[in-house]
Each structure stands twice: as structure tokens, then as C-alpha cells.
Amino acid sequence: MNLFQAKSAQFESDGYAIFDNLFPKEDFLAFRCVLKAVIREALARAKNQGEEIPQFTPGCEIEEGLIALRKINPSFAAFVQRVISRSPEFFRLSSNPEMVKATRSLLGLKKNSPLYLLSNGVILTFPNDVANKTSSNFELAWHKDIFFTIPKSQYVHIWVPLLYDATVEIGTLKVIPGSHKEGIGKQKIDINTAYNYRYSLDPGSVKEVEAKSVEVKLGQALIFDYRLAHRSGENTSDRVRCTMLGLMHNASNPNFLPVSTHYSYHGQTPEAYFAEVFDSEDARKIACEQAAPVGEPKGGV
Numbered sequence: 001m002n003l004f005q006a007k008s009a010q011f012e013s014d015g016y017a018i019f020d021n022l023f024p025k026e027d028f029l030a031f032r033c034v035l036k037a038v039i040r041e042a043l044a045r046a047k048n049q050g051e052e053i054p055q056f057t058p059g060c061e062i063e064e065g066l067i068a069l070r071k072i073n074p075s076f077a078a079f080v081q082r083v084i085s086r087s088p089e090f091f092r093l094s095s096n097p098e099m100v101k102a103t104r105s106l107l108g109l110k111k112n113s114p115l116y117l118l119s120n121g122v123i124l125t126f127p128n129d130v131a132n133k134t135s136s137n138f139e140l141a142w143h144k145d146i147f148f149t150i151p152k153s154q155y156v157h158i159w160v161p162l163l164y165d166a167t168v169e170i171g172t173l174k175v176i177p178g179s180h181k182e183g184i185g186k187q188k189i190d191i192n193t194a195y196n197y198r199y200s201l202d203p204g205s206v207k208e209v210e211a212k213s214v215e216v217k218l219g220q221a222l223i224f225d226y227r228l229a230h231r232s233g234e235n236t237s238d239r240v241r242c243t244m245l246g247l248m249h250n251a252s253n254p255n256f257l258p259v260s261t262h263y264s265y266h267g268q269t270p271e272a273y274f275a276e277v278f279d280s281e282d283a284r285k286i287a288c289e290q291a292a293p294v295g296e297p298k299g300g301v
């Protein structure tokens with residue numbers, strides 16, 4: 001049995017598999033450097049807006065600066081999360097060729113079968129901050145992602161630590177091994193909550209005693225079946241948990257349909273800008289209609 005066959009057997013029985021040494025060290029280093037630069041940018045913005053920035057140890061932008069930013073205003077941490085999630089350094093990690101190869105093998109696909117990446121983003125979870133469930137602080141209850149993405153699609157879920165090993169203390173992912181065999185499961189919808197928390201598993205249907213915290217080392221990738229029940233662990237460390245989240249859909253599946261996305265501009269929309277520059281009534285009309293955002297991608301970016 002070769003490595004991919006062994007991983008596929010585990011994926012089939014438990015619903016997940018961990019792959020080792022997928023990422024070159026320099027890709028993590030490049031990501032870390034850019035993350036620090038984005039944090040410095042957010043700190044400068046906060047300062048320009050009159051916020052008082054606490055002193056922090058030089059070089060400790062991630063460990064101290066990011067936490068300080070979130071305390072000043074969660075929107076600064078959200079800025080960091082949104083920018084780093086669209087950085088070339090993150091895209092390089094999220095389309096790592098070895099991870100793509102592993103995905104094709106788990107989905108039983110051929111070498112060049114088309115895959116479709118969706119919901120790729122960086123997830124930040126702040127230490128001991130469970131009460132603040134916002135887009136810059138992920139803490140999800142038991143769920144499956146089936147209704148968060150393309151209906152009836154076949155895909156894998158990818159979860160990768162980006163800065164440190166994902167230990168129980170830093171709040172690694174919890175899963176229920178084998179729960180993918182139950183399919184969609186018993187789910188509930190809550191429309192009075194942020195989008196990331198909308199769909200969850202009925203607590204009575206979750207076999208909590210079978211839950212397992214899956215520790216994932218830096219360099220490894222956790223790849224799991226789209227039907228696997230999973231939830232966030234609690235970050236009880238003093239560091240920010242920073243992970244890659246992404247879905248890889250099998251684009252050869254007959255039910256697969258690519259999406260069109262709507263952007264939320266978190267400020268002025270292009271039409272409002274057009275109206276400002278050209279004093280256009282038509283652009284102003286559209287800008288007013290856009291007052292409410294249409295949809296959000298998973299990950300809250």
C-alpha cells in the first residue's frame with residue numbers, strides 16, 4: 001500500500017487524513033513576513049485615526065500587535081484578516097501542488113481533473129476571547145459545511161496551521177471520526193446570527209463522547225470529507241491561532257456549478273465612487289440600492 005492509498009483508507013473510514021511535509025518552509029516565512037507588514041499597516045491606520053497604540057516588543061507584531069489591534073477595535077483585526085486572505089503569499093500556500101495532489105487522490109480523481117477552490121481564507125482565533133464571535137474571531141460549534149457552499153457538490157475541506165503547530169491549547173479543530181458516513185445529518189438554521197454561525201448540527205445528534213481534537217503540526221495539512229462533523233477548539237493559549245481554511249470542489253461532479261460572488265465593500269462602493277466623481281444620478285441610484293450587503297463568503301473575509 002503506498003502513502004496515498006493508506007491516507008485514502010483512513011479518509012474513507014474516519015473521514016479525514018493528515019498529510020506531512022506538504023509546504024516548503026520559505027512559503028510559511030513569506031506568509032509570516034507579509035502578515036507582519038499588514039499588521040504594521042493596520043497599526044498605522046489606527047494611529048492615524050487617533051487611537052493610542054501600546055508599545056510592543058519589536059518583531060512581535062503577530063504576538064502582541066495583532067492582539068492590541070483587536071482590543072482597540074475588532075475592525076482593525078478584520079482588516080488584517082481580509083488583506084492577508086487575498087495576498088499572493090496566502091494564495092501560494094492555498095494552492096500548494098502537493099496539497100492539490102493529495103486532494104485529487106482522496107477524491108479518487110485523475111491527475112489533471114479540475115478542482116475548484118472556494119472559501120479560501122485565513123482564520124484568526126484570539127486567545128481566551130470566546131465571547132466575541134465576529135468575523136475576525138472564529139469559534140464555531142459542531143457543524144458540517146454542506147449548506148455553506150455549492151449545493152450537492154462533492155468536495156474536501158482543508159485546514160492548515162500557518163504560524164504554529166495547532167495544539168489542543170491553541171484550539172485545534174475537533175472532529176467526530178466516522179460522522180461523514182451519516183451524510184448531511186440533523187442540522188438547524190439560525191438566521192439571527194452572523195453568517196459563519198448560521199448552520200449547525202442539532203446538539204442532540206452529535207456524539208460528543210466520540211469527539212477527537214486533531215493536532216496538526218506546522219507543515220501538515222488536515223483534509224477532511226465535506227460530511228464530517230467538526231467544530232473549533234477553544235484557544236486557551238496566549239497566542240493568536242492563524243489557520244488556512246479552504247474547500248476544494250470536484251468540478252467534474254455532475255452537480256457542480258461554479259458560483260458568482262458578490263463583494264461587500266465595507267465602505268464606499270464603486271458606484272458611489274462613480275457618483276462622486278461624475279455626479280451621476282444613475283450611479284447614485286444603484287449606490288443607494290446597495291446599502292445592504294448581499295452575501296458573505298464563509299470565513300467572513
Ligand SMILES: O=C(O)CCC(=O)C(=O)O
Binds near residue numbers: 230232243245
Ligand atoms: O478553524 C476553525 O476554528 C473552524 C473552521 C471550520 O470549522 C470551518 O471552516 O468549517
